Amino acid sequence: MIKTEKLYKKYGTLEALKSLNIEIKSNRLTYIVGPNGSGKTTFIKTILGLVKPTSGNLFVDGVKLNGTYLYREKIGYMPQIASFPENLSVKEVLNLLKEIRSENVNYDEELIRLLKLEKEYEKRIKNLSGGTKQKLNAVIAFLFDPPVLILDEPSAGLDPVSSSILKDKILREKKAGKTILFTSHILSELEELAEEIIFLLEGSVCFSGGKDELILLTGERNLERAIANLMMGQKI
Amino acid sequence: MNALKFIIKYQIHDTLRSKWLIIYTLFFAAISYGLLSFTNESSKVILSLLNINMIIIPLASLVFGTIYLYNNSDYIILILSQPINRKTLYLGMYLGLSFPMALSFLIGTGLPVLLFIRNFKEAGPVLFNLFLGGVFETFIFVSISFLIATLNENKMKGLGLSIFLWMFFSALYDGLILITLQIFRDYPLEIPSLVFTILNPVDLSRLLVILKFDISALMGYTGAVFTQFLGGGVGFAVSILSLLLWSTLPLMFGLRSFSKKDF
Structure with a gap:
């Protein structure tokens, strides 16, 4: 679904991504992990076209990205x-997005109901709490029923109830055949959700493959420990 | 094109509700009403209004514009992750801020003038140029502020640059010209001073009004030269053309660097 060829990004003298060759499979839940500053967000932003790579190619669903936006x-x-x-x-924010993506009319408004966002409908954004904004954020990601979901720290800032509603939603969407890419620092979340793991370290891919494969390679009992070991610098 | 329409629509909604815009409108209304109550002489009122506008509009446009882009940086990321062209968003935000600001100037200054319209019987064209100049200033300085905010990641640096640019165009510039003309006073300076005027959008808008007046000599050296050299019709055309260039060039540079930028 998403493929990179020698994706390279340099900010000034800092090499954020060093020649990444990654393939993110369709209909899988891929988890991107890595210590702070390893290039996770930069990688996600290149997929979205928010960051322009210095060199290399990126394909989303077979479309090569170079200034395209559709x-x-x-x-x-x-x-x-x-x-x-x-x-x-x-x-109004929801309407704005609906109007921008007017080609897409199959709205998935399930989360609005589950997260009880209807009662906030008329409120101005400046009067919303941080958590409510984050809920709105989640609603927007799922609103257009897209085949690819990119979630950057989805449960950060959400209360436990909303967080588990969101987690269930992610699992349902996965079953419905979506390709999901997400980052998180809550390791227990991975155990439940992740299928594929991409471990980034200083802008390079350190590990890429299935969850069980990683556990096997590190010789640990579970994913949480395997990831922790990788972060501490264990070689595989 | 549809997306552009929606961005502008929502941006205008957002801007129209901001407190600052209301204060901005009230400020113009208070100043114009005050000036108009003091005197019946329309030319005095127009000149005072002109001087105030040429200071306030560039300052407000530069500061609002820069802060606006910085404050909305997360919103920009949200919209850019949608299927939308970067240029559409930039243009939408630019028009969505410039239109309400220009409108707020027109309403703030226009309503008091309408109240006292009997004082302005013969001053129709001058008044029109006063408003035209103010609208141009708004569009020009918002486009410059957007360019500054796009080029500078650092908020403080961007805001500082905006304020410096305002000081430069509204105060320093005329001083520098005078010094230059003084140094080279032995040479014919009509053409250079014309060029100097065109290079400053504040002077250009001022000229729009001055060209309609007979008091150009009172308004600084550049004004005097411009009237003398170009006279009415041509002078007006040249200043309008230069003002158009001033509003489109920064916008185009801004669009280009916004398209290439990393968020």
């Missing part, structure tokens, strides 16, 4: 922190 119809993105124009109401 491919993003296929992607739902939930950023780590979201902000919206503060004087618009929740309803």
Whole structure:
């Protein structure tokens, strides 16, 4: 679904991505992991076209990215922190996005109901709490029923109830055949969700493959320990 | 094109509701009403309004514009992760801020003038140029502020640059010209001073009004030269053309660097 060829990105003198060759499979839940500053967010942002690679190629669903934007119809993105124009109401923000993506009319509004966001509809964004904004953020990612979901730290800032609602939603979407890419620092979450793991270290791929494969390679009991070991610098 | 329409629509919604815009409108209304109540002489009022506008509009446009882009950086990321062209978003935000600001200037200054319209019987064209100049200033300085904010990641640096640019165009510039003309006073300086004027959008908008007046000599050296050299019709055309260039060039550079930028 998403494929990179020698993807390379340099900020000034800092090499953020060093010639990545990654393939993210369709209909799988892929988890991107790595210590802070390993290039996770930069990688996600290159997929979204927010960051332009210095060299190398990136394909989303067979489409090569170079200044194109229509491919993003296929992607739902939930950023780590979201902000919206503060004087618009929740309803207006949703309408704005619906109008921008007017080709897409199959709305998935399940999360609005589950996260009880209807009662906030008329509120201005500036009067929302951080957690409510994050809920809105989640709703937007799923709203257009896209085949690819990119979730950057989806449960950060959500209360436990909302967080588990979101987790269930992710699992349902996975079953429905979506390709899901996500990052998280909550290791227990991975145990439940992840199928494929991509471990980034200083801009290079350190491990890429199935969950069980990683556990086997590190010789640990579970994924949590295997990842922790990798972060501490264990070689595989 | 549809997406552009929606971005502008929502941006205008957002801007129209902001407190700053209301204060901005009220400020213009208070100043114009005050000036109009003091005197019946329309030319005095127009000149005072002109001087105030040429200071306030560039400052407000530069500061609003820069802060606006910085404050909305997360929102920009959200919209750019949708299937939308970067240029569409940039243009949408630019128009979505410039239109309400220009409108707020027009309403703030226009309503008091309408109240006292009997004082302005013969001043129609001058008044029109005053408003035209103000609208141009808004579009020009918002486009410059967007360019500054796009090129500078650092908020403080961007804001500082905006304020410096404002000081430069509204105060320093005329001083520098005077010094230059003083140094080279033995040479014919009509053409250079014309060029100097065209290079400053604040002077250009001022000229729009001055060209309609007979008091150009009172408004600084550049104004005097411009009137003398170009006279009415041609002078007006040249200043409009230069103002158009001033509003489109920064916008185009901004669009280009916004398209290449990493978020």
